[in-house]
Every structure is written in structure tokens, then in C-alpha cells.
Amino acid sequence: MMYYRLNGRREALPAGLTIKTLIENLGYIGERIALEINGDVLPYTAAKDRTISHEDKIEIVCFVGGG
Amino acid sequence: MYKHTERCPESLKSPLQKAHVAVAGAGGLGSNVAVLLTRAGIGTLSLFDYDTVEYSNLNRQHYFIQDLTHPKTDALKRHLLNINPELVVHTHQVKLDAENAPDLLGAFDIVVEAFDGAETKAMLISTLLSQCPNMTIVSGSGMAGTQGAETIKTQRVMQRLWVCGDMTTDYTPAVGLLSTRVQLCAAHQAHKVIELISGGTLR
Numbered sequence: 001m002m003y004y005r006l007n008g009r010r011e012a013l014p015a016g017l018t019i020k021t022l023i024e025n026l027g028y029i030g031e032r033i034a035l036e037i038n039g040d041v042l043p044y045t046a047a048k049d050r051t052i053s054h055e056d057k058i059e060i061v062c063f064v065g066g067g
Numbered sequence: 068m069y070k071h072t073e074r075c076p077e078s079l080k081s082p083l084q085k086a087h088v089a090v091a092g093a094g095g096l097g098s099n100v101a102v103l104l105t106r107a108g109i110g111t112l113s114l115f116d117y118d119t120v121e122y123s124n125l126n127r128q129h130y131f132i133q134d135l136t137h138p139k140t141d142a143l144k145r146h147l148l149n150i151n152p153e154l155v156v157h158t159h160q161v162k163l164d165a166e167n168a169p170d171l172l173g174a175f176d177i178v179v180e181a182f183d184g185a186e187t188k189a190m191l192i193s194t195l196l197s198q199c200p201n202m203t204i205v206s207g208s209g210m211a212g213t214q215g216a217e218t219i220k221t222q223r224v225m226q227r228l229w230v231c232g233d234m235t236t237d238y239t240p241a242v243g244l245l246s247t248r249v250q251l252c253a254a255h256q257a258h259k260v261i262e263l264i265s266g267g268t269l270r
Contacts, residue, residue: 007224032185034192036225041196043165044189061224063192066211066238067096067183067249 002054013052020048028062035060071151075108079265086264087111087155089175091163091191093139094118095244096207097181098129099253100260105147107261111155112147114140115171117162127249165190169198177263179256180206185237196227205259209233210252212242219251221259231255 002013006022019037023030023044030044036059037047052058072080086109090097093116101112120134120142134142140158147154159171168191172178178195182188185208192204209232210219218233232252238244262269 032189034189034196034225034228036196036228039226041193041225041227043193043197046197059225061208061228061230061234063185063188063206063208064211064232064235064237065183065185066209066236066244067092067094067181067188067207 004052004054004056004058006058007060013054017052018048019044019050019052019058022052022058023048023060026060026062028060032064033060033062071153072108079261080108082264082266083108083261084110086177087113087175088177088179088260088264089113089115089172090179090181091115091168091172092181092183093128093143094124094181094183095127095249096183096210096253096256097179098139098143099127099250100179100181100257101143101147102129102150103254103257104260105150105154107257108151109154109264111157113157113159113175114143115159115161115163116140116143117160127244127246163191165194168194172202173199175199176201176203177260178202178204179260180204181253181256183238192228196225203227203229203263205229205231205256205263207231207252207256209236210248211238211244212236212248213245214248216247216251219248219255221255229259231259 004013116139120130138160144156221231
């Protein structure tokens with residue numbers, strides 16, 4: 001079975017899952033997140049169409065307002 | 068003679084004195100982080116903010132009635148130098164964006180993210196961490212509302228990103244921003260900065 005890691009947790013990887021779909025499934029807004037794929041931080045707009053690969057390690061932080 | 072560092076832990080005196088940290092945003096988080104780092108004995112701070120002081124800031128930000136309408140960077144610099152006249156402060160009255168942030172902040176090893184909007188936090192962090200390979204960012208996210216102090220935490224969420232806050236409570240006018248929780252979050256950020264400056268985990 002294909003899998004990826006999301007914030008350290010092992011998750012089953014459906015074929016063709018993109019970053020954009022993952023973010024939407026999590027209920028996040030792309031403009032509010034920071035994203036790290038296999039150790040590289042990427043702006044959401046640059047990474048949203050990327051298809052997640054087997055064994056990818058993805059870290060997502062969704063920010064909230066206030067300061 | 069007056070010595071600002073008299074009560075500073077011995078092991079931190081020299082690392083703090085040599086450190087130069089950038090604070091992006093001089094509102095509730097940034098002004099309080101800057102005050103705490105100054106009291107701790109940091110050598111140099113660079114402050115970035117485009118805004119001026121308003122009444123609505125005074126419930127949580129380190130400003131006073133006489134600062135109203137003044138640029139936050141100028142007012143904060145005055146207050147910091149009143150705490151430690153030997154502090155070196157650089158001020159930049161500028162709105163940071165994805166174009167200018169790498170130029171203005173790219174040389175820093177440690178940046179404090181202290182914006183108020185979720186989108187601008189994400190923009191600054193994504194821009195800097197993707198373009199500046201030696202930078203560590205200490206961010207604040209989730210300090211609105213009235214939840215218990217123990218919900219504010221410091222977490223390492225990426226290799227070069229620490230986030231302080233409860234991570235979930237979004238600001239709305241009804242939820243509000245309370246001095247205590249904003250200060251708690253700012254103190255978490257400042258303490259993490261001091262840990263990073265010390266080169267390890269404080270014990």
C-alpha cells in the first residue's frame with residue numbers, strides 16, 4: 001500500500017492526491033498555511049498542483065489571526 | 068556604574084550581547100517580544116512595522132498615550148532605549164511582503180514573526196523559509212480569546228520553524244485579544260529566541 005506522512009503520522013495515500021486537495025480535505029485555506037515537503041518549505045501557490053508521492057513527508061501548519 | 072546585565076544568567080551574557088534578532092511586526096506580539104529581549108540583555112534588535120500607534124493598541128501592546136499617531140517603530144525604539152540605553156536598535160518603517168522580505172530579512176539567523184493576520188503570517192514564513200536556508204523563525208499563532216494560560220505552548224513544527232500559541236483560536240472582534248494571553252505568547256516567543264541564541268536548550 002502507498003502511504004505518506006502528514007505531520008509525523010502515517011496516512012494511506014490515495015492515487016493522484018494533490019497538495020491542493022489535501023489542504024481542502026483538512027479544511028484549511030491555502031493562503032493561511034506553511035508547507036514543508038521532504039524538508040523543503042514551499043509557498044502554497046508553488047506546491048498546490050504537486051501530486052503527493054509514496055513516502056513523502058509533509059508538514060502543514062495552518063495559522064490563525066491575532067497578534 | 069549601572070550594568071544592565073548584572074542579573075542576567077552568566078552563561079547567557081555574552082551570547083545575548085552578540086545577538087542581532089529581527090522582529091517583524093511591532094504590535095501585541097512584537098512590541099512585547101522586543102521589550103523582553105531588551106530586558107534580557109540582547110545586543111541588537113531590528114524592528115519592522117509600517118503602522119502608527121492607535122488607541123485600540125493600548126490594551127495589549129507596549130505603547131502609551133503619548134505615543135498615539137507615532138510610528139510604532141519609533142515609539143518602541145524610545146521605550147527600549149529607556150530600558151537599556153546600550154541596546155542597538157535599527158528601525159524600518161516598511162510593510163513587509165513577499166517581494167521585499169528576502170532582501171530586508173535574508174541576512175538574519177533568527178526572525179520573530181509577530182504579524183496579526185493569518186495570511187500575512189503564512190506569507191512571511193513561506194517566503195523566508197523557502198528562500199533563506201540559514202534562518203530560523205519563531206512565530207506566534209493562536210493567542211486570541213480567554214482560554215487558560217496552559218493552552219499557550221511552544222512547538223517545533225518544522226526544521227526551522229517554532230510556533231508559540233494555542234495554534235487554533237482565530238481572532239474575531241467577539242473573541243477579542245486579551246493582554247495576558249498576548250503577553251504569554253510573546254514571552255514564549257522571546258524565551259525560544261533566547262534558547263536559540265544560547266545554542267541549545269535552556270535547563
